[in-house]
Amino acid sequence: MSNVPAATRTLRVLRYLASQADPVPIESIMRACELPRSTTYHLVNAMIDEGFVVHLPEERRYGLGVSAFEVGSGFSRQAPLQRIARRPLAQLVDRAGQSAHLAVLHGRDVLYVLEERAPGRPHLVTDVGVRLPAHLTASGRAIMASLPPSQVRALYPDRAAFTDRTGSGPQSPTALRAVLTETRRRGFAVEDGEVTPGLRSVAVPVVDHNGHPVAGIAVTYPAADPAPPADLVAWCARQVSQRLGARRTD
Secondary structure, three states: OOOOOHHHHHHHHHHHHHOOOOOEOHHHHHHHHOOOHHHHHHHHHHHHHOOOEEEEOOOOEEEEOHHHHHHHHHHHHHOHHHHHHHHHHHHHHHHHOOEEEEEEEEOOEEEEEEEEOOOOOOOOOOOOOOEEEHHHOHHHHHHHOOOOHHHHHHHOOOHHHOOOOOOOOOOOHHHHHHHHHHHHHHOOEEEEOOOOOOEEEEEEEEEOOOOOEEEEEEEEEEOOOOOOOHHHHHHHHHHHHHHOOOOOOO
């Protein structure tokens, strides 16, 4: 660890704190980031001085500071994910001849942040800014199939967590697990009329440099049309993933 640049250590601490639901003791930071005690205190104190970390002395815990929030807000303003994905998504639409969209997971919903419409195709409900139940959408299933099972269980602990749109789709944790298991086996997610009757979707996750799913790319098409090749959707997802720093897989 002594050869790891200080900047890399700092980013590891920030990433770890961002992944926690609550502030954590210094010992947790040490273990998770594999840092010596003295180094951890040095980094954390420097980050406190810059506003990226806040110390809660009564609780003996550390959490993210206001400067970390400002960085996150800057990310939202600049919309880099949408910028990165726009061209590959347009190419996907040209090749598939169907509309496509990019969605991110937000709680138990997916939030649509980018859409490319194919000429002459049906109007979709997936306009930018629209939220839909993640467990009913191909994009949401693609993302959740790549998440740790414990995270999915936290999102969907019981039947009360499930909503319905068309009377179909998983309505229990057991049914959702079966859908996600089949999604992983197949290598892509599908949805058939569970959001809008008569429309189907196929989706693949976009992953970052850690292999963590950050979004889903889906093509939606009329049930009467041939299904677009899943390999084509996977190609688009790989293009965006690689632009985010993911390792090449082809």
